[in-house]
Amino acid sequence: YGGMGLDFSYNIAVAEELGNIRCGGIPMAIGVQAGMTTPALTRFGSDELKKQFLVPTIAGDLVACLGISEAGAGSDVANIKTTAVKKGDEYVINGGKMWTTSGCQADWMCLLANTSEGPPHRNKSLICLPMNLPGIHVTKKIDKLGMRSSDTAQIFFEDVRVPSKNLIGEEGKGFTYQMLQFQEERLWGVATVLTQLETVIQETIDYTRQRKVFDQSVLHNQAVHFHLAELATEVELLRSLLYRTVALYVEGNDVTKFASMAKLKAGRLAREVTDSCLQFWGGMGFTSEVLVSRFYRDLRLMSIGGGTDETMLSIICKYMETLPTK
Secondary structure, eight states, X not given: OOSOOOOHHHHHHHHHHHTTSSSSHHHHHHHIIIIXXXXXXXXXXXXXXXXXXXXXXXXXXXXXXXXXXBTTBSSOGGGOOOEEEEETTEEEEEEEEEEEETTTTOSEEEEEEEOSSSOTTTSEEEEEEETTSTTEEEEEEOOOSSOTTSOEEEEEXXXXXXXXXXXXXXXXXXXXXXXXXHHHHHHHHHHHHHHHHHHHHHHHHHHHHHOEETTEEXXXXXXXXXXXXHHHHHHHHHHHHHHHHHHHHHTTXXXXXXXXXXXXXXXXXXXXXXXXXXXXXXXXGGSSSSHHHHHHHHXXXXXXXXXXXXXXXXXXXHHHTTSOOO
């Protein structure tokens, strides 16, 4: 279908390199295209669907977005209200999606919707939804704290008709498919943030070395260079966890616990590194002229998007409860 046939570790290598881009929005947008909207289609979609949506998405001819979150259901995916009712050989979609990355420019959406009245974890399906159909209303481009180079949309569906053949895999398996997609999304986010945090720390070292306060460089203070050393160590520990998780994933293991741990740590560390480094930049850090202030805003999303810190903690706790007691 136009890809290189490589394993998932190559996605992570690409994500790390994209972290060299001096903002969060562009790596995130590419991640949505490469690792958030397409994994379920790749694994479970029909050959016809892959030719229609996956091939041009891989080629970069189509922009994809992911329709999961709603105004009343962010990390609580099971609580979404959007419906796709089957009528003949079509689904009729009603509802809306919120915080949709690339939603203002997307050509198609990987949509999660309720396709039956059954239990919340077994009544959902993923559907390839062209964004040019009648009844789709992109009502708002959301003004955000960070990631301002990435468009984020609020979208409503009013009796949108889509062919039933656009269903990805089996009806009712959408929640499971999406949980699998989340693992790749979270690992991609961890990989991009690693490089960004390294950049922030190094630029802070360079700035504090030349910035003088009370006749000595800021970096000369033990409190400063010790703290930067601690932060650099934490970033390396996160990298080790990421690499271990990816290796297990490539081997076919369930990495939900480790991916959640990595996502949690990445979000917490992104906040700690950017906040601490911004402080060492002093008044300059509070301007829009330096990278640290941009990453302070952009990387704050790491603790929210793709599952909040609290959601990660809940997942980790559930997996810990399955461990045998000694």
